[in-house]
Amino acid sequence: MKKLLYFVFIFLLALFVLTGCKNSETASGDDKKDDTIVVGTKYHTESYILSKITALYLKDKGYQIEEAGQMGGQLSRKALENDQIDLYWDYTGTALVTYLKQDTISDPKQAYEKLAKIDKEKNDIIWLSPAAFNNTFALLLKEEKAKELGIETISDLAAYVNQNPGKLTFATNAEFASRPDGLKGIEKEYGFKFGSKNVKKMETGLPIQALSNGEVDVAVAYSTDGRIKAYNLKALKDDKTFFPAYNGMVTTRADVLQQHPNLEKELKPIVDKLDDETITNLNYQVDFEKKSVEEVAKNWLLQNGFIKSK
Numbered sequence: 131m132k133k134l135l136y137f138v139f140i141f142l143l144a145l146f147v148l149t150g151c152k153n154s155e156t157a158s159g160d161d162k163k164d165d166t167i168v169v170g171t172k173y174h175t176e177s178y179i180l181s182k183i184t185a186l187y188l189k190d191k192g193y194q195i196e197e198a199g200q201m202g203g204q205l206s207r208k209a210l211e212n213d214q215i216d217l218y219w220d221y222t223g224t225a226l227v228t229y230l231k232q233d234t235i236s237d238p239k240q241a242y243e244k245l246a247k248i249d250k251e252k253n254d255i256i257w258l259s260p261a262a263f264n265n266t267f268a269l270l271l272k273e274e275k276a277k278e279l280g281i282e283t284i285s286d287l288a289a290y291v292n293q294n295p296g297k298l299t300f301a302t303n304a305e306f307a308s309r310p311d312g313l314k315g316i317e318k319e320y321g322f323k324f325g326s327k328n329v330k331k332m333e334t335g336l337p338i339q340a341l342s343n344g345e346v347d348v349a350v351a352y353s354t355d356g357r358i359k360a361y362n363l364k365a366l367k368d369d370k371t372f373f374p375a376y377n378g379m380v381t382t383r384a385d386v387l388q389q390h391p392n393l394e395k396e397l398k399p400i401v402d403k404l405d406d407e408t409i410t411n412l413n414y415q416v417d418f419e420k421k422s423v424e425e426v427a428k429n430w431l432l433q434n435g436f437i438k439s440k
Contacts, residue, residue: 165389166194170215173200175423176265176354179412180219180378182427183400190437191396204228210383211253217382221265223374225249225257225381234311234374238264241375254384258394260377262405267306267373268353268365269316270341276364283369287348288322300324301337301346311374313350319372324348338363354406356413378404400436 167188171181181197189195198215207229209215222241226232230248235241242260249255269284281287291298306312307329317323330337330346341349342361351358353365380397387393408430415426431437 166196167217167386167390167393168196168198168215170198170206170209170218171200172206172218172220173202175356175413175416176378176409177219178423179409179416179427180404182423183431184217184219184380184397186424186427186431187400187436188396190431193390210255210381213383216386217380219378220381221376221378222257222260223266223376227374236371236374238375238377242377242379249381250384256382256384256387258380258382259398259401260379261401261409262377263354263409264375264377264406265352265354265409266368266376267312268351268355268358268368270338270349270351270358270363270365271347272341272344273362273364275347276366281364281366283367284316284320284372285369287366288320291322291324296325296328298324298347299328299330299345301330301332301340301349303334303337303350304331305334306350307331311372316372319370354410354413356410356415356417359410359414360418378409400431400434403434 169181169185169188171177178200185195185197198209201209206215206218206220207225210218222238222245223234226241226245227234230245230252232244232248235244238260242257246257249257269287271279271281271287276282279286279290281290287298300313302313308314313324313329330340332340337346337349338351338355338357338361340346341363342357357363358365379401382393412426412430415421416423428437432439
């Protein structure tokens with residue numbers, strides 16, 4: 131009996147030691163930092179394109195890349211903070227107002243500098259250099275109508291409305307109609323009023339459709355919307371720079387840049403190439419020419435010499 135108990139004891143001791151070694155090895159493997167960069171994307175066409183461009187470009191540079199699934203803006207930010215993704219494209223205005231609860235800033239340089247400083251100090255979140263495209267609000271007319279009326283800027287529009295009260299109708303969603311940096315603010319800044327009877331409120335996405343169908347004379351949209359090109363519309367110049375800056379840029383964490391110190395330098399060439407006209411055209415190719423996001427992203431990289439043909 132004693133011998134049996136002895137052998138059972140030895141067996142259990144050996145099993146405990148082996149299990150402990152195995153768990154130690156597993157923990158060591160889990161703690162080891164993976165050098166894969168996980169690229170996230172927000173839930174809209176422009177973000178899909180930007181994320182795919184970034185992923186394909188970095189793969190060509192030799193980085194190990196994993197592409198995360200699509201998610202909303204707030205979820206993308208949380209995923210970045212929680213180490214679930216390592217970088218994604220976002221916008222200055224969104225980050226300042228939504229994530230950091232700051233006031234809007236119209237000047238792109240000031241908006242970027244404030245955002246980069248606060249987010250780094252508070253959250254170890256890093257914003258790389260901003261692209262030239264600014265996906266802010268835009269007031270639109272049909273191209274031929276703008277030429278007919280001689281309207282190039284919002285100041286021109288304001289002058290026309292003041293001289294011809296009640297003649298132009300304006301399409302907007304409810305949010306833009308009520309927010310201080312929307313219709314109320316733009317009318318105050320430029321000194322004009324469409325008049326309540328001439329403002330047509332509708333669901334987001336429909337104002338630009340109503341304009342193209344001739345149901346209204348002016349509409350609000352985002353400045354890089356592919357429909358501006360598709361419907362031959364004119365985006366009026368915000369000559370008083372009233373609208374907040376929404377420049378796109380890559381956002382990441384400090385630890386990601388520590389592990390990949392050349393990342394910002396290597397991304398800068400593609401960031402510098404992405405202006406309003408370019409991103410609007412890329413959106414147009416996906417939304418209206420029905421090309422795949424991967425095809426559009428890869429063709430743009432090839433055409434600009436950023437990747438080699440494969």
